[in-house]
Amino acid sequence: MTHEIVVIPGDGIGQEVTPAAVRVLEFLDLAFEFHEADAGDHVLAETGEALPEETYELAASTDATLFGAAGETAADVILPLRTAVDSFVNVRPATAYPGVDALRPETDLVFLRENTEGVYSGHEDRLSDDLSTLTRVVTSSASERLAEFACEFVEDGGYDGFHVAHKANVMRETDGRFRDSVVSVAEERGVETEEVLMDAFATHVCLDPTQFDVVVCPNLAGDVLSDLAAGLVGGLGMLPSANIGPDRGLFEPVHGSAPDIAGEGVANPAATIVSAAMMLEYLGHDDEGQRIRDAVEAVLEDGPRTPDLGGDASTEDVTDAVIERL
Amino acid sequence: MTHEIVVIPGDGIGQEVTPAAVRVLEFLDLAFEFHEADAGDHVLAETGEALPEETYELAASTDATLFGAAGETAADVILPLRTAVDSFVNVRPATAYPGVDALRPETDLVFLRENTEGVYSGHEDRLSDDLSTLTRVVTSSASERLAEFACEFVEDGGYDGFHVAHKANVMRETDGRFRDSVVSVAEERGVETEEVLMDAFATHVCLDPTQFDVVVCPNLAGDVLSDLAAGLVGGLGMLPSANIGPDRGLFEPVHGSAPDIAGEGVANPAATIVSAAMMLEYLGHDDEGQRIRDAVEAVLEDGPRTPDLGGDASTEDVTDAVIERL
Numbered sequence: 336m337t338h339e340i341v342v343i344p345g346d347g348i349g350q351e352v353t354p355a356a357v358r359v360l361e362f363l364d365l366a367f368e369f370h371e372a373d374a375g376d377h378v379l380a381e382t383g384e385a386l387p388e389e390t391y392e393l394a395a396s397t398d399a400t401l402f403g404a405a406g407e408t409a410a411d412v413i414l415p416l417r418t419a420v421d422s423f424v425n426v427r428p429a430t431a432y433p434g435v436d437a438l439r440p441e442t443d444l445v446f447l448r449e450n451t452e453g454v455y456s457g458h459e460d461r462l463s464d465d466l467s468t469l470t471r472v473v474t475s476s477a478s479e480r481l482a483e484f485a486c487e488f489v490e491d492g493g494y495d496g497f498h499v500a501h502k503a504n505v506m507r508e509t510d511g512r513f514r515d516s517v518v519s520v521a522e523e524r525g526v527e528t529e530e531v532l533m534d535a536f537a538t539h540v541c542l543d544p545t546q547f548d549v550v551v552c553p554n555l556a557g558d559v560l561s562d563l564a565a566g567l568v569g570g571l572g573m574l575p576s577a578n579i580g581p582d583r584g585l586f587e588p589v590h591g592s593a594p595d596i597a598g599e600g601v602a603n604p605a606a607t608i609v610s611a612a613m614m615l616e617y618l619g620h621d622d623e624g625q626r627i628r629d630a631v632e633a634v635l636e637d638g639p640r641t642p643d644l645g646g647d648a649s650t651e652d653v654t655d656a657v658i659e660r661l
Numbered sequence: 662m663t664h665e666i667v668v669i670p671g672d673g674i675g676q677e678v679t680p681a682a683v684r685v686l687e688f689l690d691l692a693f694e695f696h697e698a699d700a701g702d703h704v705l706a707e708t709g710e711a712l713p714e715e716t717y718e719l720a721a722s723t724d725a726t727l728f729g730a731a732g733e734t735a736a737d738v739i740l741p742l743r744t745a746v747d748s749f750v751n752v753r754p755a756t757a758y759p760g761v762d763a764l765r766p767e768t769d770l771v772f773l774r775e776n777t778e779g780v781y782s783g784h785e786d787r788l789s790d791d792l793s794t795l796t797r798v799v800t801s802s803a804s805e806r807l808a809e810f811a812c813e814f815v816e817d818g819g820y821d822g823f824h825v826a827h828k829a830n831v832m833r834e835t836d837g838r839f840r841d842s843v844v845s846v847a848e849e850r851g852v853e854t855e856e857v858l859m860d861a862f863a864t865h866v867c868l869d870p871t872q873f874d875v876v877v878c879p880n881l882a883g884d885v886l887s888d889l890a891a892g893l894v895g896g897l898g899m900l901p902s903a904n905i906g907p908d909r910g911l912f913e914p915v916h917g918s919a920p921d922i923a924g925e926g927v928a929n930p931a932a933t934i935v936s937a938a939m940m941l942e943y944l945g946h947d948d949e950g951q952r953i954r955d956a957v958e959a960v961l962e963d964g965p966r967t968p969d970l971g972g973d974a975s976t977e978d979v980t981d982a983v984i985e986r987l
C-alpha cells in the first residue's frame with residue numbers, strides 16, 4: 336500500500352533539514368508518494384497567507400505530513416496544521432544521545448502533550464484599553480483521549496506508568512479536570528500514575544531526570560517542559576516530535592527555523608530525521624523506523640557533527656553518514 | 662523607628678527554617694517587633710480555615726511578613742497573603758553559591774514575576790460536564806507597574822537591561838499586551854529590553870544561563886521558570902523570594918513544606934535566611950542585609966551543610982554558623 340506523504344520544508348533551516356530527512360526516506364525505497372507543499376514567512380510575503388488553503392487541505396487528507404520549521408509565522412502555520420490532522424497529542428521524546436555533550440546525559444523522557452486546548456484555545460478578548468482576557472479551555476473528552484493514548488503508549492513501551500504534570504493547586508477547576516480525567520482513565524485501565532506540579536517538575540527534572548519516563552501534560556506545560564528537557568539533552572537540535580490524530584499524523588522537529596544559521600547548510604538534521612523515523616513507525620514501518628534511529632545514534636556517537644554539536648560537518652555530510660549506516 | 666514584622670512559620674519545615682531566620686534577625690538586634698501568626702494545614706485541621714482572618718489582617722497592616730511554608734493548603738495561604746500585601750511583583754533571585762553542587766554553577770539570575778494576574782486570576786467556571794474554563798487576565802496597568810519596578814531594579818542593580826519572557830506568539834492579545842506594556846515603559850525610561858519566548862528560555866537557560874540577568878515574566882511563567890532555575894543552582898532549598906507591594910512586603914523561601922524531612926531538624930535554612938535579608942533590604946537595612954548574605958555565602962562555601970547539600974548538619978548547626986559569621 337502506497338502512503339501519501341506531504342512534505343512542508345517551510346522557512347530557514349526547514350529548507351535544509353527537511354530535504355535531508357526526505358533523502359533518508361527515499362533511500363529506504365518504501366512505497367511512498369511525496370507531495371511537496373509550501374508554508375511559512377516566505378509564503379506570507381509572496382501570497383499574503385502563511386499557510387495556503389492547499390497546504391492545509393493536503394495535510395488534512397493525507398496519511399502523514401513531514402514539516403520542517405517556520406519563522407515568524409510559526410504559530411500561524413503549525414497550530415492550524417495540528418488542527419488539520421486533528422492531532423490530540425504531541426509526542427515529544429527527549430533523549431540524550433551517547434557522545435553528545437548533554438547537561439544531563441541520563442535524560443530519557445517522553446512528553447505526551449495535550450495538543451488542542453488549554454491556553455491554545457485562541458479565545459482572546461480585548462475588553463478595555465486596560466484589560467485583555469484569554470479563555471483557557473479544558474475538556475474531559477480531550478483529556479481522556481490523551482489519557483487513552485498515554486495508557487497504550489505506556490503498555491506498548493513497557494513503562495511502569497506515567498506522570499501527570501499540572502498546576503491544579505492554582506487552576507483547580509481546569510487543571511483539576513485535566514488531572515482527574517487523566518487519572519481516572521489510567522485507573523480504569525490499570526495503569527499507574529503519579530502527579531507532579533509543573534513547577535516542581537521543572538526543578539526535579541534538572542536535579543534528577545531519571546525520576547521520570549513518560550510525562551502527560553496540558554498544552555503549554557508540554558511546550559515549556561519539553562523545551563526544558565531539550566536544554567538537558569543538548570539543545571533543540573535533538574528533539575523530534577509526532578502530532579498524532581485519529582487518522583493521520585504530522586511530524587516535525589521541535590526546533591524552529593534558526594534564521595541565524597539558515598542558508599549555511601550546517602543545520603543539524605537529526606531531529607527531523609528522527610521525526611521521519613517516528614512517521615515510519617506511525618505508518619507501520621517499525622523496522623525501518625528503528626533502522627533510522629540506530630543510524631542517527633551511531634552517527635551522533637562517532638560520525639560527523641554539525642557545529643551545534645561542536646563539529647564542523649554540513650547537514651549533507653551528516654545525512655550522507657546516516658544513509659551510509661542504514 | 663520600630664518595624665512590625667509578622668512571622669508565619671506555617672507547616673512542615675516552615676516550623677524549622679522560619680525560627681532559624683528569626684534567630685538571625687534577633688541577633689542583629691534591630692528595632693523590630695515580631696508578631697507570630699498561624700496558617701497552614703495544621704490550622705485548617707484545627708479551625709477549618711487554612712488562613713485565619715487575623716493572620717491575613719496582620720500581614721495586610723504591618724511593614725513586612727516573613728513566611729515559612731505551607732503544605733497541602735499552600736495556595737490557600739500564600740495567594741491570599743500576596744493579596745494582603747498588594748504584592749505586584751515577586752522577586753526571585755536564583756544564584757549558584759560557590760561550593761554548592763549546582764548543575765550550572767555560573768547561574769546568576771533574578772526573576773521579576775508578575776504577582777496578581779495571568780492564570781492566577783481565580784476565575785474558573787465549570788460550564789458543562791465536559792468543559793471547564795479559566796479566564797486568564799492581563800492588564801496594562803499591572804504590567805506597567807511591574808515594568809516600572811523592573812526599570813528601577815535594573816538601574817539600582819547596575820544591570821544592562823532586562824529580558825521579557827512571554828508566549829505572545831500564541832497568547833497574542835494577553836501576552837501581547839503584557840509584552841507591549843512592559844517594553845513601552847522600559848523604552849520611555851531608556852532601559853534596554855530583549856524578548857524571549859518562555860519555551861525558548863527554558864532551553865537556553867539550561868544551555869547557557871549567563872545569557873540572562875533579569876527576567877520579567879507573567880505570573881505562571883515566573884513560577885515555572887524560577888523553579889527551573891532552582892534546578893540549575895542546586896535545588897529549591899536555595900531560592901529566597903520577596904513579594905513586594907506599594908506599602909509592605911512578604912518574604913518567603915521558594916521551597917515548600919517538605920513533609921518528607923519535616924520534624925527531623927535538618928531542613929536547609931538558607932533560602933529563608935536570605936529571604937530575611939531581602940526583608941531587611943526592603944526595610945532600608947541594606948548593610949545588615951548584606952551582612953546576612955555574606956555570612957550565608959561563607960557558610961555555604963565551607964561551613965556545615967544540611968543533607969540536601971550533601972552534609973549531615975542540622976538546621977540549628979547551620980544557623981549557628983551563620984550567626985557566628987555575622
Ligand SMILES: CC(C)[C@H](C(=O)O)[C@@H](O)C(=O)O
Binds near residue numbers: 410413414830831860
Ligand atoms: C511555534 C509555537 C506555536 C509552537 C507551540 O507553542 O506549540 C512551538 O513552540 C512548539 O512547541 O511546537
Ligand SMILES: CC(C)[C@H](C(=O)O)[C@@H](O)C(=O)O
Binds near residue numbers: 504534735740884915
Ligand atoms: C503554592 C503555589 C500556589 C505557589 C505559586 O504557584 O505561586 C508556589 O508554587 C510558588 O511559586 O510560590
